[in-house]
Amino acid sequence: MPQTKKFIIDFDSTFTQVEALDILGEISLDGDPKAGDKLQAIKDITDRGMEGSVTFRESLEQRLEILQATKSQISDLVDALRKKVSKSFERNKEFLQENAEDIYIVSNGFKDFIIPIVGEFGIKKENVFANDFVYDEQGNIVDFNRENPLSKNNGKAETIKKINLDGDIYVIGDGYTDYEIKASGLANKFYAFTENIHRDKVTSKADHVAPSLDEILYINKLNTKFSYPKSRIKVLLLENVHPIGVDLLKEEGYQVEVVPSAMSEEELCEKIKNVSIIGIRSKTNITKKVLENANRLIAVGAFCIGTNQIDLETCQEKGIAVFNAPFSNTRSVVEMAIAEIIFLMRNFHDKSHSMHQSKWDKSATGSFEIRGKKLGIVGYGNIGAQLSVLAENMGMNVFYYDVVEKLALGNATKLDSLDELLSTCDVISLHVDGRKDNKCLIDAEKIKKMKEGAYLVNLSRGHVVEIPALKEAILSGHLAGCAVDVFPEEPKNNSEPFESELKGLPNTILTPHIGGSTLEAQENIARFVPGKIMEYVNTGNTFNSVNFPNIQLPFLKDAHRLIHIHQNEPGVLAKINQVLANFEININGQYLKTNEKIGYVITDIDKAYTSEAIEALKSIPGTIRFRILY
Structure with missing residues (x-):
């Protein structure tokens, strides 16, 4: 000073x-x-x-x-x-x-x-x-x-x-x-x-x-802990992100704007122009067109598990890191799955509805315990695996199918094909991700392969099930019931009407995408996602990013940290080091990690950098984005 x-x-x-x-x-x-x-x-x-x-x-x-x-x-x-x-x-x-x-x-x-x-x-x-x-x-x-x-x-x-x-x-x-x-x-x-x-x-x-x-x-161009004031970093949070997440980002010093609902592509294209960080849930789509207008965007936070609503590839190409909450609402979704399986097999939904209409129907017909029944889990990730454990503890026989080799927990049995799982189990619970390959994974043909009188639970993604085929299976009696929490088309906010062919069907539980909507889950997500974003902004750490090579580093004192994101092609690291050598800048530590598309380099240097050195680093062929942290 x-x-x-x-x-x-x-x-x-x-x-x-x-x-x-x-x-x-x-x-x-x-x-x-x-x-x-x-x-x-x-x-x-x-x-x-x-x-x-x-x-x-x-x-x-x-x-x-x-x-x-x-x-x-x-x-x-x-x-x-x-x-x-x-x-x-x-x-x-x-x-x-x-x-x-x-x-x-x-x-x-x-x-x-x-x-x-x-x-x-x-x-x-x-x-x-x-x-x-x-x-x-x-x-x-x-x-x-x-x-x-x-x-x-x-x-x-x-x-x-x-x-x-x-x-x-x-x-x-x-x-x-x-x-x-x-x-x-x-x-x-x-x-x-x-x-x-x-x-x-x-x-x-x-x-x-x-x-x-x-x-x-x-x-005043004085040395600070960070190279850019946090008060100039604009954050846009959509879809009623939990107040804890809002408060954490405000406390960090960011300019935070909160919008309660999702935005259309056109609205977002205009709104995102000066935004550095955006936080969304499941209804907002971060498309290629939106990203073309995102001139300042450095990070996207998905306050949920899924990221299929985000164009991850374009984010990667533009050097935008994406973070989600892969574990934060697992327990909430699993508890809902267990509850819905019990409700379906006891026909509680229809019994309750009849009672509200003054009808007393005391009967055991079509009502079963879940103990001893076969549960088929499609997708054995965090949620599927935990559901496996809880269901087995309640006496169910658990089978699962996943396209990736996964270790069975407890006494669960891995089956080699989806068709075998569908024809074997009394209840099918879907827990797959939102990739395009999973569209209509459960179509008319697959539903026909399910056991007569089986039940279907979908707490994964709306496009995974062919809705007209599911409706037909319920009306024909081929399936005894279903529970659906996610839909191909969902209202953007609570004031828009909900429409679905599944409305009014017997033993059909419909819920408004609330699998992870418990106070505990939303609080966990609201702490986790901002924490990862702030760590990325402050230190360059990408641990838990869904589209960047994962690097986790300590905050280094008495040094400057430079972030270089580039296309994954040979020789870029050598060019970075050559630039630093040309300006007689010594390297304290350097970390490189790549995936199939991009390389991510963190370089800690012990000498104050010049603007000429920075321009030279930015000008290296293949550079996507360059950031100075401190």
Whole structure:
């Protein structure tokens, strides 16, 4: 950091996410019957002071009078504030430590709790300018040092004058008092910090509105932990992604837009133009046409198991990594399969429907235990294998068929053909993926090969079963029942009507694609997918990507990390290394992994790179995408 640049940073709602006196109020008023009203009063007074509608001294006096706090409660406050440091300051802790000489905290808060917090970020005690509490002999806070200019209006400007800093002075804060420093002609720029709170009266006065510290460091071309501010990374989340996923991405510092429903191809082509990360579920199709409009897209998150709704090949060609959640909803789908098998074999669905129509039909006809029955599982992946275990524990005899060699769990029996499975089993449960080859896997011919009176469960993909043939089999009595959770055509949102030839058929359970829709599964998915995307953006790790070579690496200190994605052709790695050698850049570590189409290289270097070196790396023939991580 050049010595001519000095940063003046506010504490409350800037360095930390909160107003410290609000938190002190929660501590000091704990147990007070009127705590709620008093805390709201403190917040209201704080806001009026920040906006400049009451004098700061009036604000301070009024809040301390309500607080009735003690010295012993300050340590509790410090413990609470440690957990509330702003995310972008946490991310850039190294920067703050390395440049502590030129960083000053100027706050209308109090040294008593500020110094312990900022000190952990390397900021010197003598660089902290703030108010002082006055205590009585019993340790009660009874006043503040009224001679301290920071207890008065325009106190920050007066303090800056006394400090008498040289060079360029940049002020970072969220309140009107921070703007006053610039207004007094004592700073070159005022950055309105909006990561935690946005005050229109303050942002309207700012030279630059900064949603994070990353943004400020980026536009000043200062060294940061990451080469690009996260506040500039736009994320689009469709189809009611669980709030946990939304919160995780927001906490990372990204710009996140949430759309509750799926989008058509035309809508998405327009919307995706400036999006860096998109998160979808099963109804949104990321087509070749959409990807042609995705100028900035680096990652796709499928908040589900399936990825057939994504053009993986085009994503690969454009250097876009795709991540899904292959394990997160396994248990939920398996439990639903077990429940539906029991419901079908006991005819519970129709019995319940009759009861709602005042019909009492107490009969054992067509009602069977599942114990001793033969379950045929088509697709022995994560879900099929776990269903195998649970079904066997309930007394079923399990058989399975998969195009890939899979190890049988428990006493399950692998059969050599789909036809043999269909003709052998009493219940067929489908758990295949969405590849095109699986379209109408269960067609009229295959349904005829199923045992008379068998049951079919489809919790996999809508296009796997030929629906008219299934309808005919139910009406003719060849099949005794079916349960279908997925359909060839599904509504884009809950307001669109559902249409299917299967509606109204006997012993037919229809559900709206909810196999993985449990709170547990959605929470697991919402944590897993953003975690993989953030790891990819931050470190280049591609572990669990469905279309990239899988690499998992530690975050490396004191080095720069370069990501090179290229067509899988001979000699690219040699060309990368030749460029680095030409610019006398030493390699700390290098990792290459390929698949049939692309190569993925991570290179850690110990020397600052030049723009010429970067351009040379980008210009290597076969390059798809090049990224600098840090």
